[in-house]
Amino acid sequence: MLEIRGLKKSFGSLEVLRGIDLTVNKGDVVAILGSSGSGKTTLLRCLNFLEASDEGTMVFDGETFQMAQMRKKDVARLRAKTAFVFQDYNLFLNKTALQNVTEGLIVARRMPKDQAVELGRRMLAKVGLSDREGHYPSQLSGGQQQRVAIARALATDPEIIYFDEPTSALDPELTGEVLSVMRNLAEEGRTMLVVTHEMGFARHVSNRVVFMAEGDVVESGASQDVFDHPQQERTRAFLRNIYQAGVPAD
Ligand SMILES: Nc1ncnc2c1ncn2[C@@H]1O[C@H](COP(=O)(O)OP(=O)(O)O)[C@@H](O)[C@H]1O
Ligand SMILES: [Mg+2]
Structure with missing residues (x-):
């Protein structure tokens, strides 16, 4: 349904996205994990054209777009098929x-x-x-x-909903009610791309995980596989840190 190839974005001399490839199929719940500063928010903003990309191809519902040269009317048309949930609600x-x-x-x-x-x-x-x-x-x-x-x-x-750390501004006792709504949406088959630090959600609700570091996708795959058998040392280090910090409940 959504396919991204070679997405690049720099701010001045800072290369924030170094050639991201990403596929989201209908009904997928994809969790994007990664340390602060790895480019997750910039990725979502580029996908929704809140930020102009430098390079990259998007295929949405079979239509191909060059992300660095988007026409206004295509942006409007694509945005109408998507929705964005921000960290700070934006109400x-x-x-x-x-x-x-x-x-x-x-x-x-x-x-x-x-x-x-x-x-x-x-x-x-x-x-x-x-x-x-x-x-x-x-x-x-x-x-x-x-x-x-x-x-x-x-x-x-929307055909796909982008979430950027939807629970990270919340007091811990309030994250559950939001995650439970998101879990219901996942069970209804909603297609979602979710930047999150909620490891329980990433592991048990999302079916796929994408791990980013320094503007690259380091590892991606089925959630269970990435959590149980991470292939890359950087993924292992990230998961080790998170679990040692005692963040996730499971
Ligand atoms: N508008 C901007 N101008 C300059 N640098 C930016 C801008 N937005 C993000 N950055 C930088 O890009 C990098 C990635 O940021 P971001 O996408 O917010 O990462 P994450 O969401 O993974 O924490 C960071 O180094 C950040 O400082
Ligand atoms: Mg962010």
């Missing part, structure tokens, strides 16, 4: 939970308001927030705000 603070979900539907997609409200309510129900539709972000916990952001992403029925 409109002056809009209610329901309005945050319906805004894009009404403004960008020109959906009639009553239809958008109906769909928005269904999406809030999906993330367990039916009783919070009239609340503003400041009246919601971080976990609830992130679930609103996920409801907003789902409302456009």
Whole structure:
């Protein structure tokens, strides 16, 4: 469904992505792991054209694009098929939970308001927030705000959802509710590309893992294989560090 070949990106003289290859099939949940600074956020931003790439080819639904030379209308068309969930939720603070979900539907997609409200309510129900539709972000916990952001992403029925560390801004006791919503989406067969430090999620929910270091994909494969039999020393060192730090629960 999504195939990336040779994606490169530099900021000035700093080469942040050194030729990334990545394949995401329909229904895949791909976890992207890697230390801070390895280029994970830049990768997602390039995939959604929030950042211009220097080189690389994208094949999306069988259509091929040169990522360094994107036409505006192709960017708009591709973005309409994808959704992005950010670390810090990116909600409109002056809009209610329901309005945050319906805004894009009404403004960008020109959906009639009553239809958008109906769909928005269904999406809030999906993330367990039916009783919070009239609340503003400041009246919601971080976990609830992130679930609103996920409801907003789902409302456009995207072919793929990109998540950039969706739980890393949350207090530990709130990560579970967000991960459980994401697990439900995975079980429904949603295609997701998730940058995460949640090793439990990467190991048990995602079916594939991509490990990045210094702008390269060092290792990728089936989640169980990468966790149980990492082939590369850098992957082993990363996993060792994470587990020694006591981060994951399992
Ligand atoms: N807009 C930018 N301008 C300059 N350098 C950047 C910019 N965005 C990211 N970088 C640098 O690119 C590298 C990778 O960053 P990032 O993609 O955020 O990594 P990660 O998400 O894996 O922590 C870092 O060295 C970071 O400082
Ligand atoms: Mg990042």
